[in-house]
Amino acid sequence: MDERIRRHAEILVEDCVEAEPGDMVEVNAPAVAEDLVVAIYEKLGEIGARPSLSWRHPRSSRAYDRAMDEDDYTLLDHRLAALEETDAYIGIRGSENVAETSDVPPENQTAARRANTEIQEQLADTRWVGTQYPAPGNAQKAEMSTAAYEDFVYRAVDRDWDEQREFQAQMVELLDGASEVRIVSGDETDLTMSVDGMIPENDADDANMPGGEVFTAPVPDSVEGTVHFDLPRMWRGEEILDARLTFEDGEVVEYSASQNEDALDEILETDEGARRLGELGIGMNRGIDQFTYNMLFDEKMGDTVHLALGRAYEENVGEDRERNDSSIHVDMITDMSEDSYIEVDGEIVQRNGTFTFEDGFEAEDDGTEPEATA
Known part of the structure; x- marks a missing residue:
C-alpha cells in the first residue's frame, strides 16, 4: 500500500477525530476508496476503537432517487439512530464518475435533503471529519492525471498542521x-x-x-x-x-x-x-x-x-x-x-x-x- 495512504489515515484517526479506545467510529466511503478504508481500519485497530462501515454507491442512490416520488421522502430514522450512538465519523469522498447523479430530479434531491436535516444536525454534534480520496473521476474533473492528482491531494493533506x-x-x-x-x-x-x-x-x-x-x-x-x-x-x-x-x-x-x-x-x-x-x-x-x-x-x-x-x-x-x-x-x-x-x-x-x-x-x-x- 502507498505509504501516503497510511499517513492520510493516521492524520484522520489521530489528529482529526482523535479516536480513543472504545470509541464507536463510523467510516462512510465509496468503494473506490477501499485502500484508505483499509488503512483507517488498521489504525483504529491499533487504538482499540470500534468501527462500522457504510459504503456509498452513487449508481444505487441515482436509481433510488429517480424512482422516488418527491412527496415520499421522510427522515431516515435508522440512520439517525446509528449516528446518535456514534462517537466519531469519518466521511470519505471519491468518484469514478462525478456526474453520476446529475440526472436525478432536483426537486427530489431537495426533498431528501429537507427530510433529513435532523441527520445533518446530529452529525454536527459528533466528532467528524470529511476528506478526499484521490479517485480517477476527481482527477479527470480536475484535468489532471491520476498520479498528478494523487500528488496534489497528499501535498494538501500531509502538512505541518x-x-x-x-x-x-x-x-x-x-x-x-x-x-x-x-x-x-x-x-x-x-x-x-x-x-x-x-x-x-x-x-x-x-x-x-x-x-x-x-x-x-x-x-x-x-x-x-x-x-x-x-x-x-x-x-x-x-x-x-x-x-x-x-x-x-x-x-x-x-x-x-x-x-x-x-x-x-x-x-x-x-x-x-x-x-x-x-x-x-x-x-x-x-x-x-x-x-x-x-x-x-x-x-x-x-x-x-x-x-x-x-x-x-x-x-x-x-x-x-x-x-x-x-x-x-x-x-x-x-x-x-x-x-x-x-x-x-x-x-x-x-x-x-x-x-x-x-x-x-x-x-x-x-x-x-x-x-x-x-
Whole structure:
C-alpha cells in the first residue's frame, strides 16, 4: 500500500477525530476508496476503537432517487439512530464518475435533503471529519492525471498542521471582536457584512482534511452589496459560472449566472434561509495552488474567499445572535489574487491575496485608501 495512504489515515484517526479506545467510529466511503478504508481500519485497530462501515454507491442512490416520488421522502430514522450512538465519523469522498447523479430530479434531491436535516444536525454534534480520496473521476474533473492528482491531494493533506494553525490564528485574531468586514474584488464585488458578536473559527486539521481556512458567520440581515463568484461551482453535476448576487438587508434580491442559472435558482429557492449567507470563509492553505472543481480543496486556496448560502454553523454564532437556518450550505468562491482587498473595521488586512502578516503585503494599491463604507 502507498505509504501516503497510511499517513492520510493516521492524520484522520489521530489528529482529526482523535479516536480513543472504545470509541464507536463510523467510516462512510465509496468503494473506490477501499485502500484508505483499509488503512483507517488498521489504525483504529491499533487504538482499540470500534468501527462500522457504510459504503456509498452513487449508481444505487441515482436509481433510488429517480424512482422516488418527491412527496415520499421522510427522515431516515435508522440512520439517525446509528449516528446518535456514534462517537466519531469519518466521511470519505471519491468518484469514478462525478456526474453520476446529475440526472436525478432536483426537486427530489431537495426533498431528501429537507427530510433529513435532523441527520445533518446530529452529525454536527459528533466528532467528524470529511476528506478526499484521490479517485480517477476527481482527477479527470480536475484535468489532471491520476498520479498528478494523487500528488496534489497528499501535498494538501500531509502538512505541518500545528504550523498551519498558528499561521491562521493571526487571521482569527483580526476577526475576533470585529464589527464589519468588507470584500472588494475588481469592479463587480463590493460586499459588506456585520460580524459583530460572531465567533471566528480556525480550521486546520479539524472537520475538513485538508483544512486551511478561517471562517465565521455574518449577522444574517447585515449583508449589503454585490458579489461576483468568478470561480465555478458544481451543483448536482452542473457547472454554475459567473454567479452574481446582490444583497439588500441580508437577502439576495437579484441574481444571475452565465451558465446554469437554473441551478443557482434551485439553490436560492430551497427555503427561506437559502437567500441569506451562513458563512464567510477565508482560504489560507498555501499547499493548494490550483482550482480542481472540488470545494473541499478550492475553498482553502490562499488567494480566495468563499461565502455560503444557507445554514450557519452553530460554533460561529455568538450568544444572543441570530443563526441563519437552512437545509443547505452552499459555498461559492471569489478569487482575491488581483485587484482585491479585505477590510476589517476599515483596515485592509489582505491585499491581492497577501495577508497583512505576510511578507510582501501592501496596505495601498495605488496610493489612495478605499472609500469609507457607509
